[in-house]
Amino acid sequence: MNYKAIDSQDIEYLISVCGKGRVFVGEEINEDFAHDELGGIERLPEVMVEAVSTEEVSKIMKYAFDHHIPVTPRGQGTGLVGGSVAIHGGIMLNLTKMNKILELDEENLTLTVEPGVLLMEISKFVEAHDLFYPPDPGEKSATIAGNINTNAGGMRAVKYGVTRDYVRGLEIVLPNGEVMEVGGKIVKNSSGYSLKDMIVGSEGTLAIVTKAVLKLLPLPKKAISLLIPFPDLAMAIETVPKIIKSKTIPTAVEFMESAAILAAEEFLGMKFPDKSSDAYLLLTFDGNSKEEIERAYDKVAHICLDSGALDVLISNTQERQESIWKARGAFLEAIKASTTEMDECDVVVPRNKVADFIKYTNELQSQFQVRIKSFGHAGDGNLHVYVLRDERTEEEWKKTLGDVFECMYSRARELGGQVSGEHGIGYAKRPFLIESMGENGMQLLKNIKLAFDPKNILNPGKVC
Numbered sequence: 001m002n003y004k005a006i007d008s009q010d011i012e013y014l015i016s017v018c019g020k021g022r023v024f025v026g027e028e029i030n031e032d033f034a035h036d037e038l039g040g041i042e043r044l045p046e047v048m049v050e051a052v053s054t055e056e057v058s059k060i061m062k063y064a065f066d067h068h069i070p071v072t073p074r075g076q077g078t079g080l081v082g083g084s085v086a087i088h089g090g091i092m093l094n095l096t097k098m099n100k101i102l103e104l105d106e107e108n109l110t111l112t113v114e115p116g117v118l119l120m121e122i123s124k125f126v127e128a129h130d131l132f133y134p135p136d137p138g139e140k141s142a143t144i145a146g147n148i149n150t151n152a153g154g155m156r157a158v159k160y161g162v163t164r165d166y167v168r169g170l171e172i173v174l175p176n177g178e179v180m181e182v183g184g185k186i187v188k189n190s191s192g193y194s195l196k197d198m199i200v201g202s203e204g205t206l207a208i209v210t211k212a213v214l215k216l217l218p219l220p221k222k223a224i225s226l227l228i229p230f231p232d233l234a235m236a237i238e239t240v241p242k243i244i245k246s247k248t249i250p251t252a253v254e255f256m257e258s259a260a261i262l263a264a265e266e267f268l269g270m271k272f273p274d275k276s277s278d279a280y281l282l283l284t285f286d287g288n289s290k291e292e293i294e295r296a297y298d299k300v301a302h303i304c305l306d307s308g309a310l311d312v313l314i315s316n317t318q319e320r321q322e323s324i325w326k327a328r329g330a331f332l333e334a335i336k337a338s339t340t341e342m343d344e345c346d347v348v349v350p351r352n353k354v355a356d357f358i359k360y361t362n363e364l365q366s367q368f369q370v371r372i373k374s375f376g377h378a379g380d381g382n383l384h385v386y387v388l389r390d391e392r393t394e395e396e397w398k399k400t401l402g403d404v405f406e407c408m409y410s411r412a413r414e415l416g417g418q419v420s421g422e423h424g425i426g427y428a429k430r431p432f433l434i435e436s437m438g439e440n441g442m443q444l445l446k447n448i449k450l451a452f453d454p455k456n457i458l459n460p461g462k463v464c
Contacts, residue, residue: 062177081426158379253379382421
């Protein structure tokens with residue numbers, strides 16, 4: 001695809017829209033904007049613009065559309081698949097300054113926000129009003145638009161669902177600059193195709209989110225976590241379908257190995273409550289009374305003990321719960337700090353196939369003589385599997401990574417899984433999506449992209 005290179009006239013126009021202080025060119029652009037969190041793909045945009053209003057976004061997109069300039073929307077850059085990297089140069093549209101909480105509607109239980117509001121800010125704000133925004137991705141410093149664009153899930157998805165389930169309405173700017181509202185504060189809607197749901201998970205390739213109306217719930221009054229040690233990881237994961245089958249649904253079901261815990265301890269400089277075992281399940285239960293929660297976790301505790309658990313440790317103090325979940329939240333950074341480079345396989349498989357997949361990754365460690373670390377959401381089948389480079393040369397690393405990924409994604413397909421559970425496709429995972437979707441599926445995706453973006457200027461080279 002041939003795009004127009006940025007010239008002085010383009011810069012002058014962008015300055016006329018946003019002012020000189022929010023338009024950055026060349027060496028003025030921080031190197032951080034060349035990559036996302038994992039940094040496997042790097043390319044600086046030709047110009048980076050900080051937008052502060054829907055009107056500015058609209059004007060920039062109309063200009064880019066008329067002049068055939070690629071535009072890459074960007075939030076905090078916490079993605080893991082190169083989705084916010086300007087691989088074709090052009091304009092990077094930084095939306096982090098559009099960060100206002102616009103309205104809390106307690107009658108309709110909705111929160112209206114701009115795209116740059118951080119997930120942790122949303123949680124803090126609504127909880128102060130005894131309300132609850134359930135989606136809980138591990139990266140709390142991500143923007144809400146980033147979560148919307150990847151349909152992020154997180155640890156509470158097993159009970160509450162994912163981001164798409166909590167987006168009531170969106171204000172979007174189309175690639176040609178037109179502003180449109182999809183959805184709203186309404187609870188039900190059978191009015192034609194759901195454009196709102198099409199935008200959620202589209203990774204900034206169809207439209208730019210400039211406002212979001214989020215669904216809220218009443219805040220559960222109590223939460224208790226269980227830390228359950230098992231002799232080995234296979235036994236721990238094989239217990240999860242039994243928990244789900246019992247119809248006692250925890251808020252979260254996470255799995256972890258001792259190696260990840262030790263890495264998190266070292267990274268954080270703090271102690272984990274228990275290190276007696278090689279593998280753990282971490283479960284959380286929430287509700288409105290202690291009795292309600294106790295009934296739920298007592299049933300699950302017996303299921304785990306009958307399935308070979310060594311103990312059931314109840315984390316019923318704030319200090320203990322925080323130490324456990326802080327360690328869980330640090331796993332990614334701890335693993336990253338232990339190696340020279342890494343890449344992630346974010347597959348999702350049926351819950352009763354999680355153990356099969358994890359066993360397979362252990363076989364791959366031996367087959368390819370590479371370190372593979374994993375943790376994830378055992379309750380919804382979303383696994384985060386990290387392949388570590390360590391001391392391999394660039395050539396050795398690319399070969400090993402490609403071979404291991406091909407094996408893992410192939411195995412996921414065999415088990416009835418999909419390429420990504422919540423981190424998206426971006427640029428890095430496109431080849432594996434093509435294998436998963438097939439020719440007909442990819443053609444449908446391309447046709448949808450064409451309908452929204454006939455000139456292919458919005459985040460080109462991503463997804464399809």
